[in-house]
Amino acid sequence: MMDGVATDSSNTPSNEAKPRRARRTRMTGAERRQQLLEIGRTLFAAKGFEGTSVEEIAAKAGVSKPVVYEHFGGKEGLYAVVVDREMRRLLDMVTGSLTAGHPRELCEQAAFALLDYIEEYTDGFRILVRDSPIPQSTGSFASLISDIATQVEDILGREFKNRGFDSKLAPLYAQALVGMVALTGQWWLDVRRPKKAEVAAHLVNLAWHGLDGLEAKPHLIGRRKA
Numbered sequence: 242m243m244d245g246v247a248t249d250s251s252n253t254p255s256n257e258a259k260p261r262r263a264r265r266t267r268m269t270g271a272e273r274r275q276q277l278l279e280i281g282r283t284l285f286a287a288k289g290f291e292g293t294s295v296e297e298i299a300a301k302a303g304v305s306k307p308v309v310y311e312h313f314g315g316k317e318g319l320y321a322v323v324v325d326r327e328m329r330r331l332l333d334m335v336t337g338s339l340t341a342g343h344p345r346e347l348c349e350q351a352a353f354a355l356l357d358y359i360e361e362y363t364d365g366f367r368i369l370v371r372d373s374p375i376p377q378s379t380g381s382f383a384s385l386i387s388d389i390a391t392q393v394e395d396i397l398g399r400e401f402k403n404r405g406f407d408s409k410l411a412p413l414y415a416q417a418l419v420g421m422v423a424l425t426g427q428w429w430l431d432v433r434r435p436k437k438a439e440v441a442a443h444l445v446n447l448a449w450h451g452l453d454g455l456e457a458k459p460h461l462i463g464r465r466k467a
Contacts, residue, residue: 274312276302278326281319286364289371290320327365328385331358336392344400345449348418351393352441355426360437363430370427386423390415406457418448 268276280301284293295316299306313319338354341347359366369382390412397418398411422444429440 270312273302273304273308277309277312277319278323282323282327282364282368285320285323286367290316323365324368327362327369330362330365331355331369332385332388334358335389339392339396344396344452345445347396348445348448349441351389351419352422352444353437355422356429356437356441359426359430366426366430370430382423386419387416390419393419400452404455404457406455414452421448 277298281293281298284297284301293316295306295309298316298319299309302308309315309319313322334357335351335354338350339347341350369385371382393415394411397414398408401408401411401414425440425444435443
């Protein structure tokens with residue numbers, strides 16, 4: 242007590258509450274790797290492989306360059322993992338969609354799967370359709386389309402056999418059909434018109450009615466025969 246006034250030690254400057262510094266949450270190794278993958282995916286889609294640098298990837302992640310090298314060994318390693326992940330995602334979406342029994346509906350499901358991927362994972366598709374600058378990367382868009390076509394071969398083979406056609410030609414038609422959908426998807430990636438369902442309907446219209454009117458032994462009508 243001083244001069245008859247009680248002092249409150251809680252009001253003295255020495256005991257004032259100090260503002261707490263916000264603690265930065267440290268990422269786990271798995272979280273950091275995922276962050277770098279997402280950042281790399283966005284940058285590779287926007288700028289391409291050559292236009293993206295390790296410095297930019299590191300800066301976007303708020304880390305130093307050695308962290309990128311620690312997780313992926315460099316830009317090439319990060320790019321290869323991004324491509325591999327997108328290829329597996331697209332292949333899983335297409336093969337997982339083939340559940341119907343009727344061949345025409347299977348065509349619809351495959352077309353929708355590719356268009357769904359383009360719509361939901363636009364950055365991934367932009368990366369896949371570019372020519373890979375890394376010879377040792379896990380694959381290319383062409384090899385992915387070939388993998389998808391392999392899934393379609395069995396469906397076409399059964400349909401050919403039922404119609405009395407040569408089932409050995411199913412791989413050729415599978416490549417043609419899947420390639421048609423893939424190239425149309427590349428075009429639709431930028432224009433986004435007409436709507437997805439309409440694009441799928443037109444793709445199936447051409448594919449199905451083309452298959453429906455197939456000749457068992459197609460012939461050339463021009464002068465060139467070989």
